[in-house]
Amino acid sequence: MQSATQHLSWTKPLTPPAVVLPLKTGIITGLLAIYSAAVGILKLFFERDVIVDTLTLGDLFLATLAACCGAYVWRKSTQAGHIRAAQAFAAGLIAGLILVGLVVAVTQLNLRWMFTALSADLSRTLTYKQGALAGSLMIIAASMSAALCGALLMSMSDSLRRSLLWSMACVLIAGVFQELIQISLRFGGAVAAIRELLYVWGGLTVQGAAIVFFFAFVVLQALDARKRRGAATTLKSPAPKARSQLASALLLIAVLIAFPLVAGSYIGQVMMLVSLFVLMGMGLNIEVGLAGLLDMGFVAFFAVGAYTIALLTADSEYALAQDTFLPSLNFWSALPFAVLAATLVGVLFGLPVLSVKGDYLAVATLGLGEIVRVLVISDAAKPVLGGAQGILQIPKPHIGSFELADPVSLFYLTLVFVLVAAYIAWRLEGSRLGRAWMAIRDDEDVAQALGINLVQSKLLAYGLGAAFAGLAGAIFATMLTSVYPHSFSLLISINVLALLIVGGMGSLPGVIVGAILLIGLPEVLREFDEYRYLFYGALLIVVMRVRPEGLWPSPQRKRELRAAEKG
Amino acid sequence: MMTATNVLPERRARWRISFSAATSWVLRISIALILVAGVVGSILKDRYSADQWFDLVAFGITIGSVYALIALGYTMVYGVLRLINFAHGDIMMAGSFAGFFIAASMERSGFLDQHPVLAFAAMLAVAMLVSAGIAVLTERFAYRPFRHVRGLAPLICAIGVSFFLQQSFRGFFGAGLRSYPDPVWLRAPVSLFEFNVPAVQVLVVASAIVVMLVLYLIVHKTKMGTAMRAVSEDVETATLMGIDVNRVVTFTFALGGAVGGVAGVFYGLVFKQVYFFMGFTPGIKAFGAAVLGGIGNVPGAMIGGIFLGICESLAPALLLDGLGIPAPYQMRDLIAFTLLIAVLIFRPYGIFGERLAGKRG
Numbered sequence: 001m002q003s004a005t006q007h008l009s010w011t012k013p014l015t016p017p018a019v020v021l022p023l024k025t026g027i028i029t030g031l032l033a034i035y036s037a038a039v040g041i042l043k044l045f046f047e048r049d050v051i052v053d054t055l056t057l058g059d060l061f062l063a064t065l066a067a068c069c070g071a072y073v074w075r076k077s078t079q080a081g082h083i084r085a086a087q088a089f090a091a092g093l094i095a096g097l098i099l100v101g102l103v104v105a106v107t108q109l110n111l112r113w114m115f116t117a118l119s120a121d122l123s124r125t126l127t128y129k130q131g132a133l134a135g136s137l138m139i140i141a142a143s144m145s146a147a148l149c150g151a152l153l154m155s156m157s158d159s160l161r162r163s164l165l166w167s168m169a170c171v172l173i174a175g176v177f178q179e180l181i182q183i184s185l186r187f188g189g190a191v192a193a194i195r196e197l198l199y200v201w202g203g204l205t206v207q208g209a210a211i212v213f214f215f216a217f218v219v220l221q222a223l224d225a226r227k228r229r230g231a232a233t234t235l236k237s238p239a240p241k242a243r244s245q246l247a248s249a250l251l252l253i254a255v256l257i258a259f260p261l262v263a264g265s266y267i268g269q270v271m272m273l274v275s276l277f278v279l280m281g282m283g284l285n286i287e288v289g290l291a292g293l294l295d296m297g298f299v300a301f302f303a304v305g306a307y308t309i310a311l312l313t314a315d316s317e318y319a320l321a322q323d324t325f326l327p328s329l330n331f332w333s334a335l336p337f338a339v340l341a342a343t344l345v346g347v348l349f350g351l352p353v354l355s356v357k358g359d360y361l362a363v364a365t366l367g368l369g370e371i372v373r374v375l376v377i378s379d380a381a382k383p384v385l386g387g388a389q390g391i392l393q394i395p396k397p398h399i400g401s402f403e404l405a406d407p408v409s410l411f412y413l414t415l416v417f418v419l420v421a422a423y424i425a426w427r428l429e430g431s432r433l434g435r436a437w438m439a440i441r442d443d444e445d446v447a448q449a450l451g452i453n454l455v456q457s458k459l460l461a462y463g464l465g466a467a468f469a470g471l472a473g474a475i476f477a478t479m480l481t482s483v484y485p486h487s488f489s490l491l492i493s494i495n496v497l498a499l500l501i502v503g504g505m506g507s508l509p510g511v512i513v514g515a516i517l518l519i520g521l522p523e524v525l526r527e528f529d530e531y532r533y534l535f536y537g538a539l540l541i542v543v544m545r546v547r548p549e550g551l552w553p554s555p556q557r558k559r560e561l562r563a564a565e566k567g
Numbered sequence: 568m569m570t571a572t573n574v575l576p577e578r579r580a581r582w583r584i585s586f587s588a589a590t591s592w593v594l595r596i597s598i599a600l601i602l603v604a605g606v607v608g609s610i611l612k613d614r615y616s617a618d619q620w621f622d623l624v625a626f627g628i629t630i631g632s633v634y635a636l637i638a639l640g641y642t643m644v645y646g647v648l649r650l651i652n653f654a655h656g657d658i659m660m661a662g663s664f665a666g667f668f669i670a671a672s673m674e675r676s677g678f679l680d681q682h683p684v685l686a687f688a689a690m691l692a693v694a695m696l697v698s699a700g701i702a703v704l705t706e707r708f709a710y711r712p713f714r715h716v717r718g719l720a721p722l723i724c725a726i727g728v729s730f731f732l733q734q735s736f737r738g739f740f741g742a743g744l745r746s747y748p749d750p751v752w753l754r755a756p757v758s759l760f761e762f763n764v765p766a767v768q769v770l771v772v773a774s775a776i777v778v779m780l781v782l783y784l785i786v787h788k789t790k791m792g793t794a795m796r797a798v799s800e801d802v803e804t805a806t807l808m809g810i811d812v813n814r815v816v817t818f819t820f821a822l823g824g825a826v827g828g829v830a831g832v833f834y835g836l837v838f839k840q841v842y843f844f845m846g847f848t849p850g851i852k853a854f855g856a857a858v859l860g861g862i863g864n865v866p867g868a869m870i871g872g873i874f875l876g877i878c879e880s881l882a883p884a885l886l887l888d889g890l891g892i893p894a895p896y897q898m899r900d901l902i903a904f905t906l907l908i909a910v911l912i913f914r915p916y917g918i919f920g921e922r923l924a925g926k927r928g
Contacts, residue, residue: 039738114668116741126765294719337615353591356911358720359651363854364911367904370851374901379894453584494730501723530742541709544720 011515018083021022022073022091029069029091030098033062035273035466037102037126041531048527050175052203057176062099063146067091070147074154086150092147093519095141103127159224174212175204180524184263232506268408270523274477275414276472277519279504281495281511282418282425283468289506290434291461292441294362296493297369298348301342301466303376303488305473308338310483311389318386330434331397335474342470343463350462354455357444369493372435376485377457390484394477414475421468422508428464429508437461440508493534495519498536501545504550513552578740591912598909608889615884621762623880629768629837631654632775636830637853638860638868639782640702646799646863647819648714652776653725654705655827656850657732662698662828663835663845664736666690679792683752687770692767694828702824703817711816712746723846729847737843744842747835763917771833778829779869782822786865791818799863848900852879855907871917 036042046058056254070088077084105111106123127135153161174181178199184194198208280302284311287295311320312334322327329337353364376385385391397404397413404410428434436457439447448454477483503514518539522532541551614625637659644652652658669690673679679686709728713721732872755769756763785791800814806812808877831863834849855873882902887895910917 036737039735040765041738084601115739117738288719291720294722352594352908352912354587354590356915359916360858360911362722364849364908366851367855367908367911370848371901371904374898374904378897378901380892380898403926414805455839494726497723497726531734531738533730534738537727537732537734539729541731544724544727545712 002202018077018079018087021077023094023464024089025073026067026075026091027098028066029095030101033065033095033099034102036061037122038087038117039113039531039534041528041534043117043122044527044531045124046175049203050172051206051209052200054206055175055209057095058291060172063133065144066095066143066146066415067150069156070150072150073147074097074151075434079529083156084150088147088151089144093140095147096143099126099139099143100136103132103139107132131422138562144160152411159221159228163217163220163224165215166220167544168215173208173211174198175209177517177524178203183267195476221254230555238410253419261409265407268406268411268519270416272407272518273523274515275411276479277473277499277515278418278474279414279421279472279490280469281500282421282494282508283465283472285465285506285508286425286428286437286468287461287465287513290429291437291458293458293461294358294365295465296366296490296497297372298365298465298469298496299488299490299492299528301374301469301491302367302473302476303483303485304342304345304466305338305373305470306477306483306488307339307376307473308470309334309474309477310394312337313395313478314389314391315393315395316386316393318384331474331478335471338474339467339470341400342473343467345470346462346464346466347459349466350459354458366490366493369490373485373488373490376488385485388485390482392506394481394483396478396481410479416474417471420454422472425468425508429506433457433460439449450520494533494536498540502539502551506556507550507554510550510554514550517551537565552555584894585873592883593914594752602886603885605889607889614888619884622762622764623884624877625759625762625768627762627877627880628873629876631647631835631873631881632772633830633837633872634849634853634856634876635654635869635872636775636778636833637849638857638872639779639865640827640830641854641857642860642862642865642868643786643819643823645857647795647816650711650713650721651725651854652710652820652823653722653850654706654729654732655702655823656846656848656853657736658698658705658824658846659831659834659850660736660841660843660846661701661732662694662824664740664831664842665697665828666694666832667745668834668842669693670748674750679750680752683750690832691774691829691920694832695825696828696830698828699821699824702820702827706816706820708920711813712743721864735844737812739866740843742843744840747839747841749839753836767836771837775833778826782826783865785822787843791815793817793858802837811844842884852903854905855903855910857904857908858915859917861919863907864917864919867917867919870919875903875906878906893924 033042036045041056042061045061046149048054049055050057050060066303069091073088074084075089079087079185102118103123103126105119106118107120111118126139128138129135131522139565155163156164161360182199187193198204204212254272261273280298282299284295284303287293308332311318313319313331314328315328316322319328320326327521349368353361353368357365375381377388379387381387398409404413410451436452438449439450439452440454440457444454477485480487499518500511502518503512503516504510518536522529522535528535578655595864637655640655641652642657644650644655660771668677670686671684674690677927692848705728709724710721713724741835753765755766755767757766758764759769786795794805794810794815797808797810797819802812805815831846834845838845852875853872856871857868860869860871862868879899879902885901886896886902892898
């Protein structure tokens with residue numbers, strides 16, 4: 001204790017906080033920049049234009065980092081205005097110096113044999129192809145001015161800052177997703193005129209960016225002003241809110257139906273995947289979100305659904321019709337069996353781990369999932385399941401004589417299933433069973449004492465959750481027209497778990513938001529695919545730290561977390 | 568559970584208990600039957616020679632001592648924080664990479680072949696430093712904010728950390744396999760009880776024993792070790808006694824990470840390769856070993872690890888072959904995972920019991 005106070009008393013005058021804060025923030029920012037370079041994502045950022053030939057995503061990323069650094073310093077500092085600005089400036093300088101250090105290290109040392117991403121090419125890009133000295137000065141200048149801009153943003157009024165940031169975000173979206181937007185705007189007439197105003201073939205133009213920015217800014221300011229006036233006069237009554245919720249849900253469905261027709265089959269494919277994961281997310285939501293059973297072997301049920309469809313319908317040597325009395329079924333008649341098989345496996349899966357709780361349950365289910373995978377790949381199961389080569393030639397579903405072959409029509413099929421499943425999930429949540437699950441989630445012992453049948457409820461949670469995944473697996477198999485054991489790795493379980501957590505556990509809209517963010521976005525940004533799980537990992541940590549209830553939590557969960565915080 | 572049935576003598580309640588018990592007994596009996604059938608079948612087949620059996624046991628002990636080292640990290644962290652450090656396997660992977668880069672650069676300069684002892688020490692030292700550093704950073708930024716949070720949040724965060732580390736290393740060092748240097752002094756066979764064993768295995772087992780002894784002494788004889796045990800016994804009382812819990816936790820992570828780093832180097836030396844996903848499976852298996860030995864129990868983790876290694880190495884030949892399963896060596900992971908689940912179901916408190924009588928969950 002004594003040494004601690006001594007320590008304080010002599011450090012205080014040596015390093016005043018006015019220096020410590022920018023130093024610390026600058027170093028962390030610099031290290032983040034170095035991390036992004038070493039992990040290789042910065043290089044990919046530099047290859048993607050936001051504004052054609054003017055601004056790449058890489059520039060924007062580094063500038064945002066520096067701006068955040070400046071903004072953080074401005075916010076945390078307790079000094080007078082001009083000193084704060086100087087502090088932000090200094091933080092930017094330090095971050096820039098660290099980045100310059102990286103450039104020097106990359107050019108002087110051969111780091112390539114260790115860090116695959118740190119090539120001479122990268123340092124050339126970082127220095128704007130201006131050579132070492134001029135480039136380094138440019139880095140430092142850019143970093144300092146970005147930090148200053150960040151500080152400046154923080155000094156503005158809330159409404160102005162929000163509008164500015166959102167307008168910039170709009171430009172970013174318009175730039176990064178230019179391909180998609182251009183495809184959606186490919187129709188003639190007035191729409192084409194808008195497209196030509198904003199875009200050239202390669203992407204957003206400077207003029208286009210400016211237009212998007214000002215348009216978004218004006219709209220946001222106007223909205224903001226209206227809102228402020230509205231807030232001053234009346235409070236919304238609750239009754240129209242429920243109606244507007246229903247209306248917005250219907251609108252959402254209408255948009256979902258229309259969008260792939262406008263945006264083409266690629267988007268159809270992406271939306272198809274997203275809806276598959278929504279289906280699985282709703283299944284896992286029953287297990288994790290409602291019943292509190294953290295299941296990391298969820299992919300096993302998905303696999304069971306897919307393999308059941310394959311065995312019952314495929315036109316291959318492994319099909320059951322080949323060597324048993326069973327007839328070869330079509331998709332529709334095989335589907336109930338797939339769902340049933342998944343449910344059954346879910347119950348069987350749940351049986352041994354009934355008494356396992358909490359963290360141990362996660363590891364046990366992870367082990368079970370891995371066992372299923374090892375079994376499917378192994379030579380022992382090869383005569384039945386086809387081993388690593390999988391089962392091929394699964395037919396697509398037919399309606400009458402119409403084959404649901406292309407992704408867009410399969411998307412509609414999945415959407416129908418999602419709607420049905422969502423209805424079931426929603427009804428389950430409010431049912432006696434749903435409340436029993438929530439009671440188990442909150443406290444197993446109390447739930448048992450209240451007369452809830454733990455065995456039955458838990459097995460139902462596993463079985464019903466598995467049914468959703470089995471359905472998704474069945475559609476997945478017919479979408480790919482083949483099943484391979486490698487499609488069913490642990491990563492799928494992690495995907496579903498992550499989307500559930502990011503969206504908000506126990507919340508249906510949360511599942512959709514999570515699936516769009518975690519499945520749809522990486523599909524659209526294909527070149528970053530390698531970094532998908534890095535992003536997931538970071539996102540899981542950040543969400544758990546900053547917003548543990550998820551992006552779109554269920555109202556009840558939100559209340560609980562609030563109450564826990566207060567109490 | 569038992570008292571509940573006494574108080575409420577309802578039919579349904581009784582049925583519920585008997586249902587759980589019945590499933591667990593069915594499981595137990597079927598596992599026992601499979602075991603007996605497999606072993607008898609293998610013995611009747613008599614396919615392997617004494618040499619081969621010895622090789623299998625020796626390999627089992629080698630890989631088992633690596634598992635034991637990883638399990639120590641789980642056990643110590645769990646003992647102090649009641650947290651499954653899901654990322655521990657990846658911390659081991661980081662150590663493996665660190666050792667690899669040191670070894671590879673020493674191999675280029677020829678140092679690795681000329682000074683085996685120094686080179687080996689350098690690999691271990693760097694791996695320990697890197698792993699301990701990463702473990703401490705992880706604790707500081709990812710686990711400390713969850714110190715007092717109950718429920719799933721800490722575990723989910725740990726899963727996030729695991730993926731973050733894995734994928735970062737993939738980004739840093741590429742997605743491909745890199746093969747570990749294999750100097751002559753590791754390849755030379757050593758004769759042991761009339762059998763020949765590769766030097767790597769002898770080295771790994773011997774050094775693992777040394778590391779475990781040192782660790783045991785640290786935990787049981789030093790002041791910091793005493794503080795660790797006090798914190799794992801009861802955090803609040805330990806705080807009242809003037810123990811700085813944060814320091815103890817940091818120390819625990821550093822210690823566990825360092826031992827994990829050693830395990831990483833050994834794992835690399837035994838399997839001769841490193842890649843970003845290598846930590847995951849051994850991590851899960853070692854967690855099973857830690858539970859088997861009674862989580863929080865340091866000597867238990869060592870024994871659990873070696874037991875798991877031997878099971879995993881022997882079972883394909885001793886058990887699966889007898890059941891007539893083709894290519895039994897593909898099923899090695901299956902054995903380990905089955906053991907893991909069986910332990911979690913039947914003996915979640917381990918063979919020797921948890922060292923610390925705390926309520927889990």
